[in-house]
Amino acid sequence: VSLLLADALLPSGSRVDVRIEDERIASIVPAGEASAADGERIELDGALLIPALVDGHVHLDKTLVGVPWVDRDASGSVAERIRNEKSMLRAARVPVAERAERLAHQLANHGTGHIRTHVDIDPEVGLHGLNALVEVRERCRDLLDIEIVAFPQSGIVTLPGVPDLLDAALREGAAVVGGLDPQGLDGDASAHLDVVFGLAERHGVAVDIHLHDQGEQGTAQLREIARRTRALGLEGRVGVAHAFALGTVGPEDFAATARALADARVSIMTSAPPGLMPPVMRLRDDGVTVYAASDNIRDSWSPYGAGDVLERATTVAYQAGFTTDAELQVAYEMVTTAAAEAIGVAEYGIAPGLPANLTVVDARSVAEAVAAHPPRVLVLHVGRIVMARRWRAAEPA
Ligand SMILES: [Zn+2]
Numbered sequence: 470v471s472l473l474l475a476d477a478l479l480p481s482g483s484r485v486d487v488r489i490e491d492e493r494i495a496s497i498v499p500a501g502e503a504s505a506a507d508g509e510r511i512e513l514d515g516a517l518l519i520p521a522l523v524d525g526h527v528h529l530d531k532t533l534v535g536v537p538w539v540d541r542d543a544s545g546s547v548a549e550r551i552r553n554e555k556s557m558l559r560a561a562r563v564p565v566a567e568r569a570e571r572l573a574h575q576l577a578n579h580g581t582g583h584i585r586t587h588v589d590i591d592p593e594v595g596l597h598g599l600n601a602l603v604e605v606r607e608r609c610r611d612l613l614d615i616e617i618v619a620f621p622q623s624g625i626v627t628l629p630g631v632p633d634l635l636d637a638a639l640r641e642g643a644a645v646v647g648g649l650d651p652q653g654l655d656g657d658a659s660a661h662l663d664v665v666f667g668l669a670e671r672h673g674v675a676v677d678i679h680l681h682d683q684g685e686q687g688t689a690q691l692r693e694i695a696r697r698t699r700a701l702g703l704e705g706r707v708g709v710a711h712a713f714a715l716g717t718v719g720p721e722d723f724a725a726t727a728r729a730l731a732d733a734r735v736s737i738m739t740s741a742p743p744g745l746m747p748p749v750m751r752l753r754d755d756g757v758t759v760y761a762a763s764d765n766i767r768d769s770w771s772p773y774g775a776g777d778v779l780e781r782a783t784t785v786a787y788q789a790g791f792t793t794d795a796e797l798q799v800a801y802e803m804v805t806t807a808a809a810e811a812i813g814v815a816e817y818g819i820a821p822g823l824p825a826n827l828t829v830v831d832a833r834s835v836a837e838a839v840a841a842h843p844p845r846v847l848v849l850h851v852g853r854i855v856m857a858r859r860w861r862a863a864e865p866a
Pocket of ligand 1: 526527679710765
């Protein structure tokens with residue numbers, strides 16, 4: 470299979486012809502210089518070509534995509550919302566594999582090529598959700614790559630049997646071990662993190678912890694996570710989601726915590742919740758990898774979202790008050806290169822030899838793509854066309 474993407478605009482600003490042979494990028498030459506060869510040719514007319522988007526934190530098993538609209542009156546504590554979610558999913562009556570697969574298609578059609586999805590692991594659901602997502606991962610392998618996190622949504626320490634279930638999940642298809650509010654929800658940060666990091670060590674897997682705890686209770690846990698990361702040599706393989714605490718403490722606590730995270734190469738994910746997004750630029754300046762992701766998409770936790778992580782980059786930029794092209798570029802990196810680095814996507818980017826995981830956006834610059842999250846016009850996954858549509862004609866010269 471040979472495919473020529475003619476006159477593509479790279480994020481760097483150069484206009485190029487990109488030839489794809491089989492699954493990989495074969496060559497990149499200045500626009501107009503590619504030789505005519507057999508195979509398909511797609512004229513991009515200067516549209517923006519980016520590496521496949523990365524949505525490094527979603528919950529495929531929770532989504533109600535494809536289910537008629539559900540009234541949401543959820544409020545109250547996290548524990549109450551967890552109970553509320555269970556009754557909502559039971560009432561939906563659509564099997565988890567079906568809901569998850571529908572969302573995976575939506576993500577792929579928006580140009581996302583790599584996702585990391587959490588899946589609830591608790592005594593009630595057991596490995597049911599995990600098994601469903603392993604099936605979906607296989608069925609969607611031509612659309613996008615799916616990495617699964619075994620996520621103890623209802624706690625670890627306070628519930629009997631969860632460590633064994635997480636252990637089983639890691640043997641049966643999960644590639645990452647999760648955690649959740651070790652102190653705030655589970656009431657015992659040490660015991661919780663003993664289990665999480667113990668499993669990471671035993672299975673040689675990455676760690677991805679949800680942390681909503683705010684204030685100094687939250688930053689103390691972040692520093693403890695960083696300490697354990699270094700102790701086990703897991704630098705670069707541990708991430709924390711939300712980390713609201715970083716936006717709620719004084720400058721000294723922030724600086725000490727950011728330094729610990731940077732030294733341990735612990736990454737931070739934000740879904741840009743109003744008022745709770747960590748200070749993105751300060752963290753980056755301190756050397757911390759920060760990325761953005763969709764998190765909950767139309768489920769009991771959030772009514773929002775259509776599975777477009779580029780739209781999430783828009784939200785990040787908006788919340789952060791970004792207005793210059795350089796700032797919008799940061800938001801772009803948070804759903805591409807930084808996210809790829811954080812979740813460990815091998816072979817990421819646009820260069821000869823790399824897998825052709827590519828997305829074309831109807832935009833004339835990275836800044837425009839973030840500001841407006843315009844429609845995707847072409848999506849390729851390992852050289853195969855996932856989605857293609859007509860878009861506006863080239864602007865007159
Ligand atoms: Zn989450």
